[in-house]
Amino acid sequence: MSYLVLARKYRPRNFAEMVGQEHVVLALSNALATQRLHHAYLFTGTRGVGKTTVSRILAKSLNCQGPDGQGGITATPCGVCQACQDIDAGRFIDYTELDAASNRGVDEVQALLEQAVYKPVQGRFKVFMIDEVHMLTNHAFNSMLKTLEEPPEYLKFVLATTDPQKVPVTVLSRCLQFNLRPMAPETVLEHLQTVLLNEQVPADVQALRLIARAARGSMRDALSLTDQAIAFGSGQLQEATVRQMLGSVDRTYVFQLIDALARADGRTVVDVSETLRINGLNAASTLEEMSTVLQRMAVLQAVPGLVADDAADPDAAETARLAALMPPDETQLLYSLCLHGRGELGLGPDEYAALTMVLLRLLAFKPDAQRAPAEKKTLNPASRPAERPARAAHSVAPQVAAAAAPVAPQQSPQAGQPVPVTPLPPGQVLPVIDSAPVSAVFEVNSQKPSVERSKSATDIVAVPVRVQAEPEPEPALSTGAADGADLAAVPADIRADNDGDFWYALVRQLISAEAVAALTRELALQSQLVARDGEDWLLRIERESLNQPAARDRLQQALKAAGHPARLAIEVGRVTDSPGRRNAQAVAEKMREAEAVIHADPFVQAMMRDFGAKIVPGSIKPV
Known part of the structure; x- marks a missing residue:
């Protein structure tokens, strides 16, 4: 007996078994219960979220005859009548699936529509299911518009696509559209635990968590990866083997990198990056794991305690520690660098060199309020005596402004003595002064003995600025x-x-x-x-x-x-x-x-008053 893969073995047979699409299940169940049925349905969503599955369940609900053969339209198909079993087996004559990826021409669609004139043979309704409908040509779409708008009462259309933007608006307007969402990793994890419990396969929770994240919202991908992991791990799922199979980076390396970046430890960053190279771990996976951790850190920093209480995640404590260690602005910057850095990995000499550059970029642009501002070199570095007054003019403008303030007559300085510079009180703004020549006097050689300070002729330099x-x-x-x-x-x-x-x-x-x-x-x-x-x-x-x-x-x-x-x-x-x-x-x-x-012109005012004219903003140009 051939082995049936998990994705096919555990395909939902009714709406109750559907996972992660409660909004679609509720709408269809209510419509079937009240028999308010549309003639055309469009299911959209990424791969592996259940578009074809929902179509088959809907076909069984419309044609279910019940265990006793007396059933009608129902939201809970029995699964044991002839119609339900034939639809599950893919041999129900009144249920037709057309793959538009390989049958995209007008001839194939016309051949399908020619069957619409015949009533159902076995079931209650004919159901035409067109998968990947966006692959049809424009002529094929146009040929089905009339039948899609007013089909016979016994005919139902079910369209499925992963790219609804390519479906013409004329088709969208004739269908009842449902968007099947990607499934959350927690939802995938719970379903995998149920499946493996039925299969009696021992599994580590952390291994299933890795598979759930790698599936990226697709339940079919998650079950396929589980099949691969069971074979790779000889009948059991362990975190180490699953991580090796997926090429995922151990969170320990990720935490080391973030901790080193928070402490501005460039050597540790380079050493960990070299360790990733030696172990052959994926650079893109490293940045992806870092983005995940940084996102949780940002949430913790914005809403403290929201994620730290997650006891099911063994990394929650370390994430909370790093969130307290790294400032929020650096967290946001590093998150942005990780996202953009994934697109740069293929541009570097090799992906590990590009990974190192992405990580070191945070250290180059690291916000540091305590870092002393670099000295501005505003003048030519060549030492020319004539340039020194200009340098003094720029550096002592506040002192010059203070010295230019009015001074009481009794406090006027004597000739040859330094002009006292009174510091401004905190928060006071310097007044605007005229550009008339001002003499700023500075006392130099302040470290010389007091005997030499008495020689004002040599210690005082007058600089006109x-x-x-x-x-x-x-x-x-x-x-x-x-x-x-x-x-x-x-x-x-x-x-x-x-x-x-x-x-x-x-x-x-x-x-x-x-x-x-x-x-x-x-x-x-x-x-x-x-x-x-x-x-x-x-x-x-x-x-x-x-x-x-x-x-x-x-x-x-x-x-x-x-x-x-x-x-x-x-x-x-x-x-x-x-x-x-x-x-x-x-x-x-x-x-x-x-x-x-223009506004004062009498003619313009008359036009605005009598005829409601308006002046277009930006239309007036000065001559």
Whole structure:
């Protein structure tokens, strides 16, 4: 006697044996009990969730004759009458299954529909079941539309597909659609325990848990994997043998990797990755197991105690420990890296090298609030004495602002003495100061003996600095064209008074003369002149991509040709005033003026009042 595989042996024979599809079973059972039957049903879902099984049970329910031959339409077919047995055996003449994957043409569908004119021979209804219906051609779909919409009263259509998006809307509108969902791993696990108990096969719960996860919602796949595991384990299912068969990674390695990543231990990460390589464990399975653990960790971090109380899972305690060890933002980041890293495994030199890079990526982008910010090198590293004042201008702007505050007459410092710098109270914001020249005085050589400190002539260094003010949003010199095409030379009255106006006018002059272009032009437009000290100018930009040496050199050459031989230093920071911002404000102001003119026009107001006209947003353009 030939062996019958578990997937066929334990195929449900009635609705009561269906697992994981309660919503479909309830709807069909109620329809059969009240005999409110549709003429066409469409069952959708992934492989192995029960589409063909539901079709056969529905055919038995429609044609069941009962043990005594007097039965009618029922939601609980008897399974012993001739119709039920013939449908289970696949030889019922009034139940026809058509595989649309191999019979997808119009001729095959027409041959099936030709049988619709004949009444049932044995049963109460003819049932046409078309599997993988989305494989039919457009002509085949069109040929069945009329019969599908108004079939004879004794004919029922049952369609099944794994891809309902490919089924024409004209067919979907004629069917009653049911979506069979993928089954949860817990549901698959419970069913496997029942099956193996009937088969008297000893099984480890952890082994069945691995099979349930590997089935990915398909009960048929779970039963097929169980058959394979029984053969692989010589009649019993153990976690080690099932893990070896599936190529699954032991959770111990996963916990070691997550623990090492949480502690920023790169050596352990590399060592565990090398162990996976030596043991031949699957890299994709490693990332998949890590994603599962990280998802449970994220749930624990968001809802403490929700998963930690799961006593059936032996990994719950370790998962809870890691959830407390790793910050939530790192958990989310690592989860995202694991998901995207699975698609990169085939792109690396080998999958283990790609796995190591995915794991080390978290250490490279690890959020660390205690990490000291890297020192910004805002000026040219070449040690030129002329550049030191510019560096001081940027680094001591808060002290300069504090020193510029009004001082009572009786507290005025004597000539030659250091200016006291009073620290601001916590939370107080520095006031905006003018860009007039300010002298900042610093005491140096603070570690020398007190005898030398008395020599103010050598210990005090006066550094003249020009600090760029934080202007109000109102643009200055914004009446010209946005690109500065109509601007003449820089006016003499703003060359030394205001750095913002000076830089805005100078950039527009360069653009008008076509002295800068491409990235250099963008660098000039998006930068803010922070400080000037002779030939040393400090610019600030917000985007690091603009800080290119070649663009800076070309801008220096253009400034020199315009009569401003400057040595530029560029830093990255918050920009509050730049030519680009002023141009954008000028364009916005022109747009507001244009909209105000249109809205105030008497003709436009009359059209809106008398005919309900509306101004389309975005249709107004300033001239």
